[in-house]
Amino acid sequence: MRLVGENVGGERGGERIFSRLGFTVSAGNALLVTGPNGAGKSTLLRIIAGLLVQAEGTIRLETPPTTFETLAAATHYLGHLNAMKPVLSLDENLRFWRSFNGTGRCSIDEALELVNLAVIRHLPFGYLSTGQKRRAAIARLLISDRPLWLLDEPTAGLDKTSETQFTGLMQKHLAGGGIIVAATHLPLGLAAMELSLGTSA
Amino acid sequence: MGALFIRDIRLGLRAGGGMLIGILFFLTIIAVIPFGVGPDLKLLARIGPAMLWIGALLATLLGLDRLFQVDRDDGSLDLLIMGEERHMLALTVLIKCLAHWTASVLPLVVASPLLGLFMNMEPQAIGATTLTMLVGTPAITLIGAVGAAVAVSLPRGGLLVSVIILPLTIPVLIFGVSASYGAIEDPAPFLAPFLILAAITLFFAVLGPFAAAAALKSSTD
Amino acid sequence: MSDAVSKTGRWIDLANPTRFLNLASVILPWLGGLTILVLGIGLWMSIQAPDDYQQGATVKIMFIHVPFAWLSMMCYTIMTIAALGTLVWRHPLADVSAKAAAPIGAVFTALALITGSLWGKPMWGTWWVWDARLTSVFVLFLMYLGIIAFTRAMDDPAKSAKATAILTLVGFINIPIIKFSVDWWNTLHQPASVLRMGGSTIDPSLLWPLLVMAIGFTLLFFTLHIMAMRNEIWRRRVIAMRRVAARGAERRTVQ
Numbered sequence: 001m002r003l004v005g006e007n008v009g010g011e012r013g014g015e016r017i018f019s020r021l022g023f024t025v026s027a028g029n030a031l032l033v034t035g036p037n038g039a040g041k042s043t044l045l046r047i048i049a050g051l052l053v054q055a056e057g058t059i060r061l062e063t064p065p066t067t068f069e070t071l072a073a074a075t076h077y078l079g080h081l082n083a084m085k086p087v088l089s090l091d092e093n094l095r096f097w098r099s100f101n102g103t104g105r106c107s108i109d110e111a112l113e114l115v116n117l118a119v120i121r122h123l124p125f126g127y128l129s130t131g132q133k134r135r136a137a138i139a140r141l142l143i144s145d146r147p148l149w150l151l152d153e154p155t156a157g158l159d160k161t162s163e164t165q166f167t168g169l170m171q172k173h174l175a176g177g178g179i180i181v182a183a184t185h186l187p188l189g190l191a192a193m194e195l196s197l198g199t200s201a
Numbered sequence: 202m203g204a205l206f207i208r209d210i211r212l213g214l215r216a217g218g219g220m221l222i223g224i225l226f227f228l229t230i231i232a233v234i235p236f237g238v239g240p241d242l243k244l245l246a247r248i249g250p251a252m253l254w255i256g257a258l259l260a261t262l263l264g265l266d267r268l269f270q271v272d273r274d275d276g277s278l279d280l281l282i283m284g285e286e287r288h289m290l291a292l293t294v295l296i297k298c299l300a301h302w303t304a305s306v307l308p309l310v311v312a313s314p315l316l317g318l319f320m321n322m323e324p325q326a327i328g329a330t331t332l333t334m335l336v337g338t339p340a341i342t343l344i345g346a347v348g349a350a351v352a353v354s355l356p357r358g359g360l361l362v363s364v365i366i367l368p369l370t371i372p373v374l375i376f377g378v379s380a381s382y383g384a385i386e387d388p389a390p391f392l393a394p395f396l397i398l399a400a401i402t403l404f405f406a407v408l409g410p411f412a413a414a415a416a417l418k419s420s421t422d
Numbered sequence: 423m424s425d426a427v428s429k430t431g432r433w434i435d436l437a438n439p440t441r442f443l444n445l446a447s448v449i450l451p452w453l454g455g456l457t458i459l460v461l462g463i464g465l466w467m468s469i470q471a472p473d474d475y476q477q478g479a480t481v482k483i484m485f486i487h488v489p490f491a492w493l494s495m496m497c498y499t500i501m502t503i504a505a506l507g508t509l510v511w512r513h514p515l516a517d518v519s520a521k522a523a524a525p526i527g528a529v530f531t532a533l534a535l536i537t538g539s540l541w542g543k544p545m546w547g548t549w550w551v552w553d554a555r556l557t558s559v560f561v562l563f564l565m566y567l568g569i570i571a572f573t574r575a576m577d578d579p580a581k582s583a584k585a586t587a588i589l590t591l592v593g594f595i596n597i598p599i600i601k602f603s604v605d606w607w608n609t610l611h612q613p614a615s616v617l618r619m620g621g622s623t624i625d626p627s628l629l630w631p632l633l634v635m636a637i638g639f640t641l642l643f644f645t646l647h648i649m650a651m652r653n654e655i656w657r658r659r660v661i662a663m664r665r666v667a668a669r670g671a672e673r674r675t676v677q
Contacts, residue, residue, distance in 0.1 A: 073286035081276025240552035
């Protein structure tokens with residue numbers, strides 16, 4: 001399984017912010033998208049997720065046939081927003097995403113244990129602190145199996161301990177044959193290729 | 202899909218009394234009418250079905266603009282759109298509409314017989330109006346979903362949605378009101394406009410979600 | 423804070439939610455028992471009361487309708503006093519009291535409207551007329567619902583307290599309008615007959631059951647109000663404890 005981007009160009013507000021990007025990430029590898037603010041890191045991730053249309057080029061996920069029909073179906077997208085409802089409890093939120101995205105190897109209990117939120121799973125999501133909210137969003141990645149993780153500043157709001165923990169989770173995902181594409185300005189502690197945006201321009 | 206329905210119902214019930222505000226708005230509209238047209242009971246009874254329908258129409262539009270915007274604000278909308286392969290987006294929209302209708306519009310329909318009494322309507326007129334509203338209001342929600350999807354990326358789209366939607370709901374109003382009058386005024390038929398009303402609802406149950414899904418897909422930026 | 427407490431002086435016992443809860447647990451059984459007793463006596467007296475020579479047995483609706491209507495106004499008055507308590511004296515329980523009273527007031531108002539309409543159907547031939555008294559009570563009902571919706575829409579009680587208090591105070595204008603509507607406008611609803619200058623116009627055989635029922639329902643109101651206040655205090659504590667729990671979970675992971 002490989003994620004291949006060829007000659008990819010992206011636009012924001014009608015203006016071309018990057019063009020002719022090429023990358024190949026094979027199973028078990030991570031790609032770090034780096035660059036200054038406004039270089040188009042988030043745009044690239046949203047293009048890969050299928051939420052934005054690229055201005056040029058192609059992106060495809062080369063998989064054994066019959067596993068996934070579209071790229072989006074094989075993808076977990078963790079954006080700036082956590083996609084959780086503040087009035088529903090942590091448990092209710094995760095149960096919804098699990099039934100919507102499909103079940104995975106990890107049960108909700110195990111996922112919450114992995115991100116250290118098991119004790120407060122009954123609390124409304126709105127009561128959680130910023131870091132706890134982020135960890136809950138990370139738990140969403142664990143409860144449904146998707147090989148490709150698109151992470152946009154995944155460690156925003158996390159403290160040192162949680163960051164280390166999250167690195168462990170990402171390494172586990174890679175070891176299991178997953179692919180990670182992360183936009184970040186911090187080292188995530190992963191051995192990864194780096195795609196630097198906005199430097200040549 | 203059931204999970205989405207349950208989630209949206211829960212949100213509708215828990216998030217700050219939205220249902221109560223809808224009913225209150227409906228009550229207030231009906232309470233204001235006698236001040237406008239005068240407390241003549243015969244007149245009120247005659248215009249009652251029409252007033253109930255207009256009140257319900259306006260109360261249904263209330264909160265409809267937030268249908269997709271809340272999901273957009275917390276990032277859920279992206280994931281709902283990305284789930285297209287597992288759950289067709291149009292179906293997701295339809296489920297969201299049904300949940301919204303159940304949590305915020307159905308209470309209006311349930312409250313309408315009571316308001317019929319305030320308008321001094323005959324039992325038959327009340328029954329007919331409630332029945333037509335039960336069949337017709339889903340169409341308003343489904344049409345509204347298109348407006349809500351089109352305006353989802355506008356930060357202050359609320360009023361705009363109502364302005365876009367109101368002209369489109371006129372057929373629903375026409376047939377809803379004429380079916381209600383058909384049940385009480387002898388020469389006018391009840392069944393024909395009622396069936397057309399049901400057809401409108403079914404028609405928009407197909408067209409609305411597809412149009413809304415298309416609008417949502419192009420809204421992600 | 424200690425300055426404020428000394429100013430409020432004798433209110434100190436009630437100002438402390440814990441003291442209020444203790445007091446409530448002592449009072450409630452007695453108050454509840456008394457309510458049942460008085461309402462029981464009132465009900466028995468109502469059944470024993472003679473039928474009206476004009477209205478027949480329908481007149482007995484009065485025994486519940488009048489107390490409901492009276493309570494709908496009294497409850498709003500209590501909420502207004504509580505609103506003053508929030509704005510002027512900054513009494514910590516005033517906001518709790520107002521919030522707890524609103525749903526009870528709304529129910530009593532709704533019951534007054536329903537019983538009135540049940541009474542009106544045989545008397546006036548219609549369930550509802552838009553005369554001054556009925557309309558103003560209906561407006562009162564809408565105001566109750568508005569206040570409830572408003573308190574529910576804002577999740578932070580500290581913020582919603584003042585806004586709700588101001589809203590309640592503005593709405594108080596309606597209470598005198600309801601009271602005097604039957605005198606100011608010529609309406610279908612009968613004018614005041616129990617409380618008026620120059621004595622009541624009601625026959626004692628009907629007046630006594632009415633008074634007992636009114637006392638009974640007033641006791642019921644206070645029982646329910648104290649229970650609702652207790653629930654509200656508990657609810658706020660649960661919310662506070664949940665926030666503590668969310669923070670506590672963090673400390674556990676760090677250690």
